[in-house]
Amino acid sequence: MHMPRLEFPEVLVMEILSKLPVRSLTRFNCVCKYWCSSFQTPHFISKHHHYNLENNNLNLFLSRCDGNTFQTYFSQLSTEKDQNYVVKQNIHLPFFKDDDPSVYGACHGVLCLLDPSTDKAAIWNPSTREFKVLPPSSIQRPPYFSPFEETYLTLDYVSFNHAAFGFDSKTDDYKVIRFVNLTFVNTEEEHPHPHFMDQVELYSLRSNSWKEIPSPDYTPTFGTLGNNYVDGICYWKTETGEYLDFRGLILSFDMGNEKFSILPIPEFVGCFPEYYVHLLVFNGSLGAIVYPSERIDTSFDLWVTSEGVWTKQFNIKSISGVVHPLGFGKNGDLFLRDTNDEVLLFDASTQELKQLEINTYLDHFRFAISLHAYLESLVRINGIQEDEKYIIRQPTRDASNEYRI
Template structure:
């Protein structure tokens, strides 16, 4: 053992933790194989949280680009300040040949993926760890057909259990009508199992497409298609609730997103190739306030969400990603541009959360 190694071994554990927490996830995964005590430290929940929230862990824009027509998808990670852009395929990270249709997250660096085989996978891009969830179908008539679905990914804050909620619409060809009540399936990671139940009070068919959802503080939120309301799901109690919204929500296009750690609705209207955006924010009392009016912008397809420094991410009509800074009033292209593709965007920070270790706790 060298003198330098001896001195490092003599450092207090909290100092070692501070030094290691500044490293990127890739380096920390290598460090786990160098020293047994490092491996133990790096796997502790306190260190995982410290690393995830450390100021040196950069917040990146995660962009999912997908085309259901071409059955292709991929993702890009880039820093809004340095403009460093790296594009990847899901196949390279998850070792599968499927195409990802929908992505939910991130939540503590984890994502939920839904692919063209109607399978759900939990995924950590930083560690390249992926887990396909066990297949479990609710008991419905063999004649029923699943016509649509909605997914949510969140966590029960009382115990740290990660959960996936899957809402499925079934058509009954014999009755020539939708099956009611709604069929709800909830997966819990620590038990690696699903449970199914019916929901009488929430009409799942009104819930919106994948971009119309958000997770915050133990609740998952979807926008309703027809009545402008918001539907929430309590990850702890596993119950639904309808949230009233301003009258303007009923007649305006819009997507749910997070804005300054609050649930927000980005409403947008287009006229003569110009798009105006209103940002509405919901407080803890479930009351809504219009926080900003942006634009009008030329050739904007829709807003995607809120960046790490107050920027608004926008999808252009040619599927290119742009960023608008409300402070400077500047708008600039970020990429990627893929003809015929749609985009989802979110803010992502690397995480050391181990999906495998969470399942092993059961």
């Protein structure tokens, strides 16, 4: 006797599937055409993303540099082993061969990678393994006329820094903004004095092109940890004033109206340059990690803003040997780098500092380590699958330097 076939309503089936990881959904694409097409609808993609957002299903990877090959690797972290962070696998992007790309994002689970010394840029969804190379900039670099030397100068060097990646909800478009620094010299002089000019470029995924936008009066400074995008707005730290009289400001850019604004950094920060200030995203809000610049035993304050009001989330008392914060993982755990260039974890629940068993054979240039957190996402970026051309996956090694998969 055959048991009656039990059928679930399609709405319930899609509700269940929206809670599964991307890897499972990718395998289920071959179950039937209806499932495959449903996974690509904006409704399902949004539902899947919001489930991961509500459950704080963060994924983490470290950007690291191999001291032998000078290539950048992305080491995906996992907590599957003994509930501690270990390197699950290393990913290398040959498109950035011999380059050192910086990572910006994540927005809806998608990251942006840019090399500051070249025009190379790409958008990457590490969950679907979709990878899109951005076109080179078509913006003109005008000649620079020096009134002091009364002649036009030659463009000598171009650098791309202080970028951000975000989403414009008004036009349903992903955008990349980057600051471009142009260096001009008088080639007729034996020891020419450089002259600098800034541009700002904005990329649209919808049009797949770059355009120049007006530059703000302030230039961002370094001091962003991983992600500087929150709800349609990108943020950078900037400064004004002279040495010992610096005044900290926050430069913001609205992806929707494509306008810059200036916000004050509250007085809790302390005086520059006695304190470091790093902007970052914490639990979906703009935050700032503040710590003294010249102490071996360092304490950290985390401040978070909501509707313009800054509130101290917590203070981590003096930690001996810690020199630099890397960013936050799940449940408010803070990743740190110590004086021995090892990666540590401050457990927010137990207030304990743990040394992680993370493979360090890549980290001959450990000062280049950065931490990036993202949510799994099905967002399509009109690229290609990374494993076809752009990704070489490397086996990790354990403490005995034996390779393992």
